[in-house]
Amino acid sequence: MNITGNKHITDWIAEVAAKAKPDRIVWIDGSEKQLEELRELAVKSGSMIKLNEEKLPNCFLHRTDPDDVARVENRTYICCKNEEDAGPTNHWMEPSAMYKKLDGILEGSMKGRTMYVIPYSMGVIGSPFAKYGIELTDSTYVVLNMVIMTRAGKEVLEALGDSADFIKGIHTQGTLDKENKYIVQFPEDNTIISVNSNYGGNVLQGKKCFALRIASNLGRKEGWMAEHMLILGIENPQGEVRYVCGAFPSACGKTNLAMLIPPEGYRINGWKTWCVGDDIAWLRPGKDGRLWAVNPENGFFGVAPGTSMKSNPNALECTHEGTIFTNVALDTSDNTVWWEGMTKTPPAHAIDWLGKPWTPESGTKAAHPNSRFTAPARNCPCKSPEFDNPNGVPISAIIFGGRRAKTAPLVYQSRDWNHGVFVGSIMASETTAAANGDVGVVRRDPMAMLPFCGYHMADYWQHWIDMGKKANNLPKIFNVNWFRTNDDGCFIWPGFGDNLRVLEWILKRCFNETDAKECALGYVPYESDINLEGSGIDEETLSSLLYIDSELWRKEAADIREYYTSFGAKVPKELWESLETLENNLK
Ligand code: OXD
Ligand code: MN
Numbered sequence: 001m002n003i004t005g006n007k008h009i010t011d012w013i014a015e016v017a018a019k020a021k022p023d024r025i026v027w028i029d030g031s032e033k034q035l036e037e038l039r040e041l042a043v044k045s046g047s048m049i050k051l052n053e054e055k056l057p058n059c060f061l062h063r064t065d066p067d068d069v070a071r072v073e074n075r076t077y078i079c080c081k082n083e084e085d086a087g088p089t090n091h092w093m094e095p096s097a098m099y100k101k102l103d104g105i106l107e108g109s110m111k112g113r114t115m116y117v118i119p120y121s122m123g124v125i126g127s128p129f130a131k132y133g134i135e136l137t138d139s140t141y142v143v144l145n146m147v148i149m150t151r152a153g154k155e156v157l158e159a160l161g162d163s164a165d166f167i168k169g170i171h172t173q174g175t176l177d178k179e180n181k182y183i184v185q186f187p188e189d190n191t192i193i194s195v196n197s198n199y200g201g202n203v204l205q206g207k208k209c210f211a212l213r214i215a216s217n218l219g220r221k222e223g224w225m226a227e228h229m230l231i232l233g234i235e236n237p238q239g240e241v242r243y244v245c246g247a248f249p250s251a252c253g254k255t256n257l258a259m260l261i262p263p264e265g266y267r268i269n270g271w272k273t274w275c276v277g278d279d280i281a282w283l284r285p286g287k288d289g290r291l292w293a294v295n296p297e298n299g300f301f302g303v304a305p306g307t308s309m310k311s312n313p314n315a316l317e318c319t320h321e322g323t324i325f326t327n328v329a330l331d332t333s334d335n336t337v338w339w340e341g342m343t344k345t346p347p348a349h350a351i352d353w354l355g356k357p358w359t360p361e362s363g364t365k366a367a368h369p370n371s372r373f374t375a376p377a378r379n380c381p382c383k384s385p386e387f388d389n390p391n392g393v394p395i396s397a398i399i400f401g402g403r404r405a406k407t408a409p410l411v412y413q414s415r416d417w418n419h420g421v422f423v424g425s426i427m428a429s430e431t432t433a434a435a436n437g438d439v440g441v442v443r444r445d446p447m448a449m450l451p452f453c454g455y456h457m458a459d460y461w462q463h464w465i466d467m468g469k470k471a472n473n474l475p476k477i478f479n480v481n482w483f484r485t486n487d488d489g490c491f492i493w494p495g496f497g498d499n500l501r502v503l504e505w506i507l508k509r510c511f512n513e514t515d516a517k518e519c520a521l522g523y524v525p526y527e528s529d530i531n532l533e534g535s536g537i538d539e540e541t542l543s544s545l546l547y548i549d550s551e552l553w554r555k556e557a558a559d560i561r562e563y564y565t566s567f568g569a570k571v572p573k574e575l576w577e578s579l580e581t582l583e584n585n586l587k
Contacts, residue, residue, distance in 0.1 A: 022115035030153015087456030122296035127390030213454035233274035259314035274384035289473035329366035339367035420477025422578035458570035520585035
């Protein structure tokens, strides 16, 4: 039965149903009663395993098909009319050709299945930031994840009223055929279609598909920004909370930074941290000339392996109730979960992510390296009191980062907004760094948006430059590198909570509370301005972390020149100018 009179929605659903031919259509109203029934159904059908109710109340384990365990960048498309608009970093197909292909796959795909209608909101329903979507899916797993990750249910339909302003999403698991897996965004039609996958990053469409690929297009049109960024509030002993956004490529500790616990000395002095978001930020200029950010999500879809009481107790705490685990190991001794890095001692017996008996002697991983938890934000011990603020939080600093063994210093500040855009555009991580200290292979990942920018990357840089003209009290832009190594290939900086020492300096810079040294890259701290008390790092070591090797940077600049050239004529002139300044500074 329809639960809305909105014809734009009901006509579209009828059209999809005529194609996919589900046995029945169920509207997700968001009620606990309905969700409870769906959980029961998922357990009965074998799609989810109920975990120990005492230790992990309302938690479930799901195993995906072994070939369906991660996002599939090579099967992810941006389908706009002109190929040039998708740019060189996206896969593209002409929209009508792609619709034809997908229609073939959708035809009859839901026969014998239920089609769920999930009305969901990215952002607080009714807030100035909110954008609405409807995902049609034949997967109960998708429904149960989407209600954690977004604000979903009939309130969204009420907020939409008769409007046609929503993102249309269709998902079918199909047959999970690897050769016919497609994750497709049609930015000109505000439409997303994912087929033949049931893995979160591909099919929880609110996340990467909507909140980044489609939303980056909306933001460009409407004058705001959709970014792959965490949002963190830092409260100083005076009780003042200042906010930063941070973009990092994967495997740089983004979730750890988003839920950072201050070092003991800081905690004693009254420092606190508040998580607003761990993955996505939507930013808009406010009337006060600052950029204001919201996290459009309502949960965390975090990587499980490596999450422990030591690395990220807050994230672990998030998973203790109402969480769906995907592809982790089942600890059969007490019907709980385990993954590599959770505890030093693995369980003596487990069922691995493939559903097979496992012991520590098996010689294989018990959990898939990309196994996940889908946890409600309400569980986060450091959830910001501003999490649901409809106007978001004002951002003082934007922090870019990457994993570089030798090149990038621990921290540097850009000279101004446009130079900061340059710093974001050249972001990179080294994929491998050999133990002998050799620098690994560099993969550029501008603003950590490489797989998520829904249009031409150089147009996206231009949008950043243009946004700089829309606000007169912009965040300052910084770059950090927690991963400098010594000659033995060991990390020098302790990282984790100690990163707050660097964040403190960053925030002081934003409020003109500390000085800095000018260098070829921008500004770096005076050694004495970073609080090292209790860090185990002395000023000499800090000096080595801040050292800029001109020879390496000359090579870096040459590599950037080549990289920019690959984007053709669209690269903004301001970025070329920043590159020239860097080259001159290094002479
Ligand atoms: C994620 C990602 O899952 O960036 O958040 O891949
Ligand atoms: Mn991400």
